[in-house]
Each structure stands twice: as structure tokens, then as C-alpha cells.
Amino acid sequence: MPAVEETLDTVNAVTGSTYKWGFSTDIEMEMAPKGLNEDIIRLISARKNEPEWLLAWRLSAYAAWLKMEEPEWAMLRHPPIDYQDLHYYAAPKQKAGPKSLDEVDPALLAMYEKLGIPLKERAILAGVQGAGEDEQERPQVAVDAVFDSVSVATTFRATLAKSGVIFCPISEAVQEHPELVRQYLGTVVPAQDNYFAALNSAVFTDGSFVYIPKGVRCPMELSTYFRINARNTGQFERTLIIAEEGSQVSYLEGCTAPQRDENQLHAAVVELVAMDDARIKYSTVQNWYPGDTEGRGGIYNFVTKRGDCRGARSKISWTQVETGSAITWKYPSCILRGDGSVGEFYSVAVTNNHQQADTGTKMIHIGKNTTSTIVSKGISAGHSNNTYRGLVRVRPSAAGARNFTQCDSLLIGNNCGAHTVPYIESRNPTAKLEHEATTSKIDEDQLFYCRQRGLSQEDAVGLIVNGFCKDVLKELPMEFAVEAQKLLAVSLEGSVG
Amino acid sequence: MNAIRPPSALREGALAFLARYDGLKARLPGDPALRAAAAELFRAGGLPGPREEAWRYTFLRPLVEQEFHEPLVPLADCGPLLARLPAIDAPRLVFVDGRYRGDLSVPPVQAMVTTGAPALGPLARPESEKMVALNTMLAEDGAEIAVPAGVDAGTLLLVSLGTDAHGRAVAFHPRHAVHLAAGARLTLIEICMGEGAYLHNPVLSATIEAGATLTHLRLQDEAKGAFHLSTVYADVAEGGTYDSFALNLGARLARMEVHARLAGPGAAAHLNAAQLLSGNQHGDFTTVVAHDAPNTQSRQTVKNVLTGNARGVFQGKIEVARAAQKTDGYQMNQALLLSPGAEINCKPQLEIYADDVKCSHGATVGELDAAQLFYLRSRGVPEAEARAILVRAFLSEALDPITHEAGRAALEQAVAAWWETQAA
Known part of the structure; x- marks a missing residue:
């Protein structure tokens, strides 16, 4: 297998220096003392000027968390996490909330500039320039930038407000739309749902809040960009998206972190609610720092994401490209409650070096004629382990339910592992479920074909991998698809292309 | 722990x-x-x-x-x-x-x-x-x-x-x-x-x-x-x-x-099975196949037919060790749910540490195909017989590979007897 050997050689040749987002930014920070206790939770709540009910909710989540045990069922190995050795609150120092971008710390703006995140309104993402003659027609993206524990800027809020869309940091939503937050927070992922969700419910600091009113199609893509910067901090953000009857929204999420030798914890919760005929498309490009080639450092990413298709014919679609993090523990799920509701999960998970990923989805069919589609592509290289873990459950009430699942794994080199753990449970005879999984390596014939036509080894492998992931990449919004393709190439740099 | x-x-x-x-x-x-x-x-x-x-x-x-x-x-x-x-x-x-x-x-x-x-x-x-x-x-x-x-x-x-x-x-x-x-x-x-x-x-x-x-x-x-x-x-x-x-x-x-x-290199395992369950029965077929040597092959075809309030379980794990290059592992699990109370839970699982392998698994769950039933009915086959034909056809993929004639006859007879008690 000369081709594989060559690939392996390149793996060894290239070091972790390919993580281009690994710089850190020196910014004056306000940090809570290390450790986790009720006082810290009270401090976070006080900093956010939260109402009493929210503090009570946090404290009850904390009490539940204390009684819970860290889950051990995932195929992940890591040293025990010391939850007392973290800062649970870290925010850039600034005066009473910036009113406009001009008031935001220029060092922060420079950092986002460097990351390629447009915080200037009417800025346009790379790759789609000149999409329209008129500036108004160009695709625009509203961005909420979350830096460590707080949101530093949210763009296009005025434009969005014109159509009734609320897009703001969740801490602000608590102040300005408490009735909405209180009505929906924790209804999809209850505070006691699991260990990491309980932790998040106790200490979440910020995140995005989106509300799309009845019948409104969100006029632009919404996006949140998460950045962990401070040392020894955990990031616990909480996102809540509510799509009222007949509304539509597409939401993008991106994440990066500086390159550090110690591991950092990220435990987020995302809740989506879709009412009758509403559609939510949630796309993630997860590119947390993955650690170096020896497996030092990197983010521990323990995330609970769940969408609730409450209304009839509602649709929630998750698309994720997971290339970062030392550890990924993440199962974006859909509860298909409304009759005829649709759940989708498209995933590319790439692990290289010593990364470990245990990711997949849950599709819970409750309503009649609900359908779900799962397409998962796992690529493992180096010494990594990549697990797909998914559940398709059909409750007795879900007459006519339909599921199709396709999980493919690609192994590059013989020091990595690829695993598939699907659970398929049906309690209704009229439900039709199909599941397919394959594991293979890069086909020598395909490689030979490309090489013969003059492509370099790396380009050939990159092309084949992109083809392998095509079913998922085509689900991404265009701006993200461009970024994701580049990211795939970078993540596998040295191992494939 | x-x-x-x-x-x-x-x-x-x-x-x-x-x-x-x-x-x-x-x-x-x-x-x-x-x-x-x-x-x-x-x-x-x-x-x-x-x-x-x-x-x-x-x-x-x-x-x-x-x-x-x-x-x-x-x-x-x-x-x-x-x-x-x-x-x-x-x-x-x-x-x-x-x-x-x-x-x-x-x-x-x-x-x-x-x-x-x-x-x-x-x-x-x-x-x-x-x-x-x-x-x-x-x-x-x-x-x-x-x-x-x-x-x-x-x-x-x-x-x-x-x-x-x-x-x-x-x-x-x-x-x-x-x-x-x-x-x-x-x-x-x-x-x-x-x-x-x-x-x-x-x-x-x-x-x-x-x-x-x-x-x-x-x-x-x-x-x-x-x-x-x-x-x-x-x-x-x-x-x-x-x-x-x-x-x-x-x-x-x-x-x-x-x-x-x-x-050892070139070793093979075939773990085929059929589970026919009715009433309040609970049946579980669980397999673990460990490929520990190169060029090994495993085949599993597991069929479940569930009626009444029966619960069927299939768990199948294929493990491929680093050394087991050129492994060929295949697993198919299918379930027919013939009544509203029946339940199937399956967990096919792959755990793979070698790169030059061909491993796949598939699972399907559903009821008898209405179009197939209609096809038989439209040719004058009575409903009960049509269902029997389709169930038997569903099982054939698991039963047919049995080459021992007397053994297969005994198993076929057990299947037929089971179906008769269901129809009665």
C-alpha cells in the first residue's frame, strides 16, 4: 500500500502548527475566582442582573448536578476533569455594555478581523463577493460574537427588528424579553437532563437568543461565533431559538480557541423549538483547538443540542462539520412531536492525531408520519478514535414513521479507530426504518485514477474525502460550505490533503 | 469507575x-x-x-x-x-x-x-x-x-x-x-x-x-x-x-x-439466526464477533418476525483488531412487526481499529409490504396464505444457507409449525 504509506509519512511530517486560529488575544479580563459553588452561581447571576426565578433555576440545576455522575458510556478516554480548577466567568472589561461597535474594545475587533469574522455591518463573508450588484441584494449574515463568557457584539439587530426577529445575547433577552425566555428555557433540554446539561444550566454565562415571529422568514442568515480566549476557563453558552408558526430561520455557528497545552472545557446547551410549519436549519462548523500532534491540550467539548418539533409539519435540520476539539461528545437530536414533522442530521466528523469524537444523533418519533434522515460521515486518521452513536426510536403513537440512516466511516492509517453504535427501536409496525453503515479505507483505484491524471497525492486524497463528504457538505449554507471544505483539507493536512 | x-x-x-x-x-x-x-x-x-x-x-x-x-x-x-x-x-x-x-x-x-x-x-x-x-x-x-x-x-x-x-x-x-x-x-x-x-x-x-x-x-x-x-x-x-x-x-x-x-488468518464465522416471537415473549439474540487475525470473514443474517406483544432484541458487535487487515465483515438484521403491540430493539455495532477492511451492517424494520401483499392477492392467493408466503420468503435468506438437509428440514418444520399456531 504505497499510497497509504506516503500519506502516513506526510502525517508524521506535519505538526500541529496547522491550527491557524491558535493565537490568543491579550485583553483585560474580569474573572470570577476559580471553582464552582453556589456563590459563583450567585455571582454570575448578579453580574447578569438576572431575575430571581432564573437564579433559583440555576441553583436547582446545580443541586441536581452535584448528585449526578459523569457519564462514562462514550468511547472517550480522558483524565478526570477537575471542575473546581476552572474559572466559570471570564469577560472582557468594559464600561456598561457597548452601545455600538465603535465602543467595542479595538483589540477584540482586531481579533475577529483576524479570524475572518465580519463584525462590521454590511461586511460580506469571503467566497461570495459580488453575488449581487446592489449591496442590499448581497447575502448578509448577522453575527453574535461570544467571547469567553459574554457576547461582545451582535450585528444587524436593527434590520432584523424591522421584520420582528429578535436576535440578541441570551443575557439581554432575559432582561428584555423575560416572558419568552421563561416560557421556553429548559423545555427542550431540562436542567436535569444530563450531567453536562445540568452543569451548563447552573453556570451558563451567555449565548444567543433568537425569536422568529409567526409567518416570518428571517431576512438573513444568523450566526454566532464562539471564541474561548482566557486560560483555565470553561465556556458554557446557552442558545435558544424559537420559530413560531410558519416561520423560517437558518442559523450558523462557528467556534475557535487559542492553542494551549492544557485542556479547556466547553459544555454548551442548544435548544430549538419549531411550531407548526416552522423550519429551523442549524449549521455548525466546530473548529475548537484540537490539541497538538501528541494529544496535548485541546478543548473538551461536551455539548447537548436538541430540537423540539412541537408543531405539525415543522422541520429541524442539523448540519455539523466537526473538525476540532480534543474530545467531542455531542448528539444533536430531534424530538418529532408534531404530526408530519421532519428531522434531519447531516454530519462530517474528522479526527486526526489524538482526537476523540463520540458523536451522532437521536431521532425520537412521537407524531404520526414523522420522518427523519441521518447521514453521518466519519473520517479517522492518525491515532484518533471516531464513533458514531445514534438512536432512532419509534414510539407506539408514531404511525407511518420513516427513517433512513447512512453512516460511513473512512479510516486513514492503521493506528486509528472507527466505530458505529446505532440503536434502533421500533414499537409501531407501520414504521419503516432503514439503517446502513460501512467502513472502508480510501479506495486505491480512485487514488490511482486521480494520480494518473496528474493530481498530487494530497490533492487526490482531498478530492476523494470531499466526495465522501459531499452528501453532508451540500446541506451547508454556501458561505459555510466554502469554509468547511477548506477546514476539512486543513484538518487532514498531513494525513490526507 | x-x-x-x-x-x-x-x-x-x-x-x-x-x-x-x-x-x-x-x-x-x-x-x-x-x-x-x-x-x-x-x-x-x-x-x-x-x-x-x-x-x-x-x-x-x-x-x-x-x-x-x-x-x-x-x-x-x-x-x-x-x-x-x-x-x-x-x-x-x-x-x-x-x-x-x-x-x-x-x-x-x-x-x-x-x-x-x-x-x-x-x-x-x-x-x-x-x-x-x-x-x-x-x-x-x-x-x-x-x-x-x-x-x-x-x-x-x-x-x-x-x-x-x-x-x-x-x-x-x-x-x-x-x-x-x-x-x-x-x-x-x-x-x-x-x-x-x-x-x-x-x-x-x-x-x-x-x-x-x-x-x-x-x-x-x-x-x-x-x-x-x-x-x-x-x-x-x-x-x-x-x-x-x-x-x-x-x-x-x-x-x-x-x-x-x-x-487465525482465513478463519470464518457465520452467525445466522431467526427469531419468531409471539404473545408476551421476549427474545434476544446477541453476538460479538472478534476479528483478531488478517483475512478473516464474518457473515450474519438475522431475521425477526414479531407478533402479539412480543419483544425482539438483536445486538451484534463486530470488533476488528489492528492486526486484522483485509477483514470482511457483514451483518444484516431485519425485523417484521406483524402487530401493533410488537417491539424490536436492535443495536448493530462496529468497532474497527484496522484500516484495510470492508465492514458493513444494515438494519431494516417494518411491516409486510402492502404492494407485495396486493400482488399476491390480485393473483388469487388468499390473504392468510399470501402473508405466509411473504413471511417465509423473508426468512429464506437466513435459512437457505443451511446445507445440512435433515437439519434444515427440522428447522423449516419448526418455522412452519410456529406459523400455523399464529394463523390459528
Whole structure:
């Protein structure tokens, strides 16, 4: 297998220096003392000027968390996490909330500039320039930038407000739309749902809040960009998206972190609610720092994401490209409650070096004629382990339910592992479920074909991998698809292309 | 690690088995130290519970709610049960309530058989499975079957009859071992039948040396009130084959667990099965195939037909070690749900550490295809017959590969009889 050997050689040749987002930014920070206790939770709540009910909710989540045990069922190995050795609150120092971008710390703006995140309104993402003659027609993206524990800027809020869309940091939503937050927070992922969700419910600091009113199609893509910067901090953000009857929204999420030798914890919760005929498309490009080639450092990413298709014919679609993090523990799920509701999960998970990923989805069919589609592509290289873990459950009430699942794994080199753990449970005879999984390596014939036509080894492998992931990449919004393709190439740099 | 504490019902059930061991240990045959070690493991671990990943779909609560007794000296007339055995002209080893009955058996000529004590075998270890710990602790008897190198020992029936000991449910834990030396061949047809309520917890370990072939056909047709919890270990050396088919049909709660290890290059395992369950039955077919050497091959086709409020479980794990390059693993699991109360839970699983492999699994769940039914109906086939044809066709993929004619005929007959009772 000369081709594989060559690939392996390149793996060894290239070091972790390919993580281009690994710089850190020196910014004056306000940090809570290390450790986790009720006082810290009270401090976070006080900093956010939260109402009493929210503090009570946090404290009850904390009490539940204390009684819970860290889950051990995932195929992940890591040293025990010391939850007392973290800062649970870290925010850039600034005066009473910036009113406009001009008031935001220029060092922060420079950092986002460097990351390629447009915080200037009417800025346009790379790759789609000149999409329209008129500036108004160009695709625009509203961005909420979350830096460590707080949101530093949210763009296009005025434009969005014109159509009734609320897009703001969740801490602000608590102040300005408490009735909405209180009505929906924790209804999809209850505070006691699991260990990491309980932790998040106790200490979440910020995140995005989106509300799309009845019948409104969100006029632009919404996006949140998460950045962990401070040392020894955990990031616990909480996102809540509510799509009222007949509304539509597409939401993008991106994440990066500086390159550090110690591991950092990220435990987020995302809740989506879709009412009758509403559609939510949630796309993630997860590119947390993955650690170096020896497996030092990197983010521990323990995330609970769940969408609730409450209304009839509602649709929630998750698309994720997971290339970062030392550890990924993440199962974006859909509860298909409304009759005829649709759940989708498209995933590319790439692990290289010593990364470990245990990711997949849950599709819970409750309503009649609900359908779900799962397409998962796992690529493992180096010494990594990549697990797909998914559940398709059909409750007795879900007459006519339909599921199709396709999980493919690609192994590059013989020091990595690829695993598939699907659970398929049906309690209704009229439900039709199909599941397919394959594991293979890069086909020598395909490689030979490309090489013969003059492509370099790396380009050939990159092309084949992109083809392998095509079913998922085509689900991404265009701006993200461009970024994701580049990211795939970078993540596998040295191992494939 | 946090210790997994079993639910209290399971703890109490385990205590009943331990009490039995404490009462019996002086009289049990075989190495007392080994039993004591198994008992310690069982005392610590208890019965497997739903919080363990491998048992998440099979809960042994009905088992612990039943009180079991020591098998009595067999007084029962086994005639009616023996009469139900399929007519296969071959030597047979008959166990009644877990004890060997020479008077009912016809030992084989080509294979050496030893009975009278548990045949512990080299593979089944009490520390690996809790049911094996229980078996090791309480096993009283079993058959050790050895086929010398190069010998084709033909067909051998291994029969287990559970008797209705006057309403006193009995529990028995036979321990069998099969050893095929290089190039040997054997077709082992295992039949489990019985009456009343009892627990049959057999463990069988099969070592298959280079180039040897063990064909293992299993008909689990225990009494409707019985529990069947069996564990099979098969180790296959270079160029050897473990070719098995299991029909999971009887018992109120049945779990057939198979661990096959492909230890030598070119070894192969076929673990085909069909589960036909009705009423309130719970059936579980669980397999673990370990590819430990290069160029090994595994094939699994598992079909489930579920009616009434039956619950079917299939768990199949394919593990491919780093060294096992050029592995070819395939697994297909399909379920037909024929009634609103039926339930299927399946978990096909791949765990792969070698890159040059071809592994795939597929699973489908659904009811009978309406278009196919319509096709047959439109050609004048009555509804009931049309359904029978489609169910039989559904099962054929698992049944057809059986090359042993008498064995296949017996299994086909069991399937047909089952379908008739469903239609009636």
C-alpha cells in the first residue's frame, strides 16, 4: 500500500502548527475566582442582573448536578476533569455594555478581523463577493460574537427588528424579553437532563437568543461565533431559538480557541423549538483547538443540542462539520412531536492525531408520519478514535414513521479507530426504518485514477474525502460550505490533503 | 469507575442462586476452587441488569420473580418430549433437566464424548459474563465432545429436555465443550425443548483448530413458561469455520449470546439466526464477533418476525483488531412487526481499529409490504396464505444457507409449525 504509506509519512511530517486560529488575544479580563459553588452561581447571576426565578433555576440545576455522575458510556478516554480548577466567568472589561461597535474594545475587533469574522455591518463573508450588484441584494449574515463568557457584539439587530426577529445575547433577552425566555428555557433540554446539561444550566454565562415571529422568514442568515480566549476557563453558552408558526430561520455557528497545552472545557446547551410549519436549519462548523500532534491540550467539548418539533409539519435540520476539539461528545437530536414533522442530521466528523469524537444523533418519533434522515460521515486518521452513536426510536403513537440512516466511516492509517453504535427501536409496525453503515479505507483505484491524471497525492486524497463528504457538505449554507471544505483539507493536512 | 448497582429485585434473585450454591457446594463435581472463584464473582456482580450496556434491552425481572428448585431425580416420563424431537437419523446426547441420561442417548462413533461433570472448556470465563459466572458456580453436568484431527464425525444431536417437576420450577446450568482438532468436521444439532417452567442456562465453548469446520444448528423451542439464557464461545483457528444458525422460538424469555473469535488468518464465522416471537415473549439474540487475525470473514443474517406483544432484541458487535487487515465483515438484521403491540430493539455495532477492511451492517424494520401483499392477492392467493408466503420468503435468506438437509428440514418444520399456531 504505497499510497497509504506516503500519506502516513506526510502525517508524521506535519505538526500541529496547522491550527491557524491558535493565537490568543491579550485583553483585560474580569474573572470570577476559580471553582464552582453556589456563590459563583450567585455571582454570575448578579453580574447578569438576572431575575430571581432564573437564579433559583440555576441553583436547582446545580443541586441536581452535584448528585449526578459523569457519564462514562462514550468511547472517550480522558483524565478526570477537575471542575473546581476552572474559572466559570471570564469577560472582557468594559464600561456598561457597548452601545455600538465603535465602543467595542479595538483589540477584540482586531481579533475577529483576524479570524475572518465580519463584525462590521454590511461586511460580506469571503467566497461570495459580488453575488449581487446592489449591496442590499448581497447575502448578509448577522453575527453574535461570544467571547469567553459574554457576547461582545451582535450585528444587524436593527434590520432584523424591522421584520420582528429578535436576535440578541441570551443575557439581554432575559432582561428584555423575560416572558419568552421563561416560557421556553429548559423545555427542550431540562436542567436535569444530563450531567453536562445540568452543569451548563447552573453556570451558563451567555449565548444567543433568537425569536422568529409567526409567518416570518428571517431576512438573513444568523450566526454566532464562539471564541474561548482566557486560560483555565470553561465556556458554557446557552442558545435558544424559537420559530413560531410558519416561520423560517437558518442559523450558523462557528467556534475557535487559542492553542494551549492544557485542556479547556466547553459544555454548551442548544435548544430549538419549531411550531407548526416552522423550519429551523442549524449549521455548525466546530473548529475548537484540537490539541497538538501528541494529544496535548485541546478543548473538551461536551455539548447537548436538541430540537423540539412541537408543531405539525415543522422541520429541524442539523448540519455539523466537526473538525476540532480534543474530545467531542455531542448528539444533536430531534424530538418529532408534531404530526408530519421532519428531522434531519447531516454530519462530517474528522479526527486526526489524538482526537476523540463520540458523536451522532437521536431521532425520537412521537407524531404520526414523522420522518427523519441521518447521514453521518466519519473520517479517522492518525491515532484518533471516531464513533458514531445514534438512536432512532419509534414510539407506539408514531404511525407511518420513516427513517433512513447512512453512516460511513473512512479510516486513514492503521493506528486509528472507527466505530458505529446505532440503536434502533421500533414499537409501531407501520414504521419503516432503514439503517446502513460501512467502513472502508480510501479506495486505491480512485487514488490511482486521480494520480494518473496528474493530481498530487494530497490533492487526490482531498478530492476523494470531499466526495465522501459531499452528501453532508451540500446541506451547508454556501458561505459555510466554502469554509468547511477548506477546514476539512486543513484538518487532514498531513494525513490526507 | 462507578460500580453499577443492580436493581434490588436482581440482587435478591442473585441471592437465591448463591444460597443454592452454599447448600450444594460440597456435593458439586469438579474443581471446588474454580467454583468458589466463580461464586465470588457472582456474589460481587450479581445478575446482569438493564444498566449494563449489553443488557439494556433484556431485563431479567421475570426470572427473579420465579422461585427455582433443585432438579429432582428424574421421575418424569420423557417419552412425549422425545417423541417431539425431529426425526434426524444420528447419534444423540440427551440431557434431562441438565443431567446426562445415558439410557436415552446414542453416543457417536467418530467423536469422543465424556459426560458426568461440567466440561469447562478453555474459553468461557466466569469473569467475562455474569451468566457464565452463574453457570460455573452451579454447573453439574455437560458433554465434552472431541473430534480427532482429520475426522469427519458426521452429525450429532445435543438434546436438552426440561421437565415439569410437578409445578416446582427447576434451574439447570449444563456446561458443554466441543473440540475439533485440525481438519476435523462436525455438525452439532442442538435442540432445547421442555414442559412447564424452568431455567436453562447452558454454556458451550467450541475450539475449532486449523482447517476444521463446526456446523452448529440450534433449535431453541423451550416450553412457553421457561427461561433460556445460553452463551456460546467459539474460537476459530487458521482456515477454520464456525458455521451456525439459531432459531429462537420458545421460552417466555430467551437470550442466545454468541461470542465468536476469528483467531487465525482465513478463519470464518457465520452467525445466522431467526427469531419468531409471539404473545408476551421476549427474545434476544446477541453476538460479538472478534476479528483478531488478517483475512478473516464474518457473515450474519438475522431475521425477526414479531407478533402479539412480543419483544425482539438483536445486538451484534463486530470488533476488528489492528492486526486484522483485509477483514470482511457483514451483518444484516431485519425485523417484521406483524402487530401493533410488537417491539424490536436492535443495536448493530462496529468497532474497527484496522484500516484495510470492508465492514458493513444494515438494519431494516417494518411491516409486510402492502404492494407485495396486493400482488399476491390480485393473483388469487388468499390473504392468510399470501402473508405466509411473504413471511417465509423473508426468512429464506437466513435459512437457505443451511446445507445440512435433515437439519434444515427440522428447522423449516419448526418455522412452519410456529406459523400455523399464529394463523390459528
